[in-house]
Amino acid sequence: MKMSIATTPFGRRPMTLGHLATQLAASEIDEEARASKWQVFRDIREAKEALGATDRALAILNALLSFHRAEELTAEASLIVFPSNEQLSRRANGMPQSTLRRHLANLVTTGLVIRRDSPNGKRFARKGQGGAIDQAYGFDLSPILARAEEFKALAAAVQEERKALRLAKERLTICRRDVVKMIEAGINEGVPGNWQGFLGRYEAIVARLPRTAARPTIEAICNELEDLWIDVHQTLESFINSQNPNANESHSERHKHNSNPNVSSTDESEHGLEEIDEASGVGAKTDNVRALPSRDLPLGMVVDACPELLTLARDGQIRTWRDFVAAAEQARPFMGISPSAWQEAVEVMGPEKAAVTVAAILQRSDRIASRGGYLRNLTERARDEKFSVWPMIMALLREKLDAQAKAVGSNRKAGADPAEGDRGSTVEISAALRKNMKKKGWER
Known part of the structure; x- marks a missing residue:
């Protein structure tokens, strides 16, 4: 079978050396060469940027390959397809013909197909005896078969890159x-x-x-x-x-937590007021923490004692211990407490008691110079079993009760209804707890 050997394009389209080089490469195909057209197309699509092909040009190439009936491209078979622009447009998802011509030129320029134009520029095929194609004019797919290994290598290189x-x-x-x-x-x-x-x-x-x-x-x-x-x-x-692992507590605190050179550990101790020591349970009266209640603090009591934490809670409400711990974690950075200080407190006390400690420090933040250093100090005391959160909460509740008692007394002197003075109270404690607080000296 003698195929057309047209080498120049029809009409005003110029002939370039690149076109001629593509034709020469296609003419040197091994007679036994064969390749899956869709596998080669996938390689071309992977290496499209290296080849200079556009997305729409590949859509047209996909349509051209669909006009080749066989699954494989072989040197023995005819590799020229001759669809009209209308047929190509339909298989290219309705691409306008002006766009179609522009991207067909891209396929020719990149050497993916060769134009085999007839004398009048039409695409058609002549069949000989037996129905075999004797002569065809259209787009030659030979470069795809000739460069199959090149496309495969390019695709692998693109994937590696x-x-x-x-x-x-x-x-x-x-x-x-x-x-x-x-x-x-x-x-x-x-x-x-x-x-x-x-x-x-x-x-x-x-x-x-x-x-x-x-x-x-x-x-x-x-x-x-x-x-x-x-x-x-x-x-x-x-x-x-x-760092010396055997250094004393003051040495460790000075190196780890005093990031401000203008504030010494002595200054921090001077800011540690009597009320703070009492709230933390480190005073002489509460030194034996084993005598304190062993049960956990009720959540409602803790929230009543530390209402400042509500401002950082989601929706301004704390319903569970998980909400309480999350709010304490939100408060930590605003208080200047480092992540390591918080993590150490959680490891030693547990997340709930660590959160209670942070909430209590927040409640009295105006009287504590270094909140992070103070939390570390309480953590070390808790590690030595010399600290409990109970005295902190009890002291805060006592302060709140005292403030409310003073407010009620003022209202009585002013002639106000005593019931009105108690209406805003949010602290509700049992008679047994009140008796216990009096016994411990936590309520006057």
């Missing part, structure tokens, strides 16, 4: 997260170091990162961030190694 880009982005994300959080830990924990300098370096590095970056750019940024990571990590590691 995509994987490398994804890994580089993951590496960048981890580097940025580690550096930022280690700098925050150093600042929050009061570790000596040039943290502003580290933060400036980080911002300068990240500022050079474009919105859409190529893999080499991302890897260069990652290398600089990893150098910064090493410097920050070494600063934290050196501080940890320099």
Whole structure:
């Protein structure tokens, strides 16, 4: 069977050396070559950017391949398809013919198909004896078969590049997260170091990162961030190694929690008022915490004693201990309590008692200079079984009862109805608890 050997396009379309090179490559197909047309199409689609093919051009190529009846492309069979523009438009989901012609030119330019134009530019085929095609004019799919291995290699390279880009982005994300959080830990924990300098370096590095970056750019940024990571990590590691694990409590508090150089541990102790010691249960009268009630505090009593926490609760309500703990976690950063201080309190006391302690500190925050240092102090006392949350809550309730009693007394002197003075009270305690508070000296 003798096929058409037309090499130049019809009409005003110019002939280029690229077109001729594509035809020469297609003419050198091995006689035994064969390839699945849809597998080659998937490879072409994967490597479309490297080939310079457009999305719509691939939609047209998909339609052209559908006009080739066999599943495989072989050198023995005719690889010229000759659909009209109207037929192509229908199989390309109704693409306008002006758009169709433009993207057909893209397929020819990228060397994916070859034009085999008839003398008048029409696409058709002549059949010989027996119905076999003797001569055809249209689009030659030979380049797809001739370059099947090239497309496969290109698709594999594109997949590797995509994987490398994804890994580089993951590496960048981890580097940025580690550096930022280690700098925050150093600042929050009061570790000596040039943290502003580290933060400036980080911002300068990240500022050079474009919105859409190529893999080499991302890897260069990652290398600089990893150098910064090493410097920050070494600063934290050196501080940890320099700490004496046998140091006394005041030494540990001075290094870990006093991030403000203008406030000494002596200043903090001077701000520790008598009421605070009484509320924390560390005074002489409540030194034996084993004599305190062993049962858990009722949630309602704790909320009545610490109403300030309600301002940070979701919807302004606390219905369960889970809500209470969540509200305490919300209050922690506003109080200047570091994550490590909170975590240590949770590990030693449990989440509920740690939350009660934070709520009580929040309630008396105006009388506590360093809330984070005070929480750590109470945590250490709880570790030694010298601290209980009961005295804190009882002292806060006593203060509230005293304030209400004074308000009622003032109303009586002013001639107000005593019932009106008690109507706003939210603290309800049993007679047995009131008797116990009097016995312990918690209620006057």
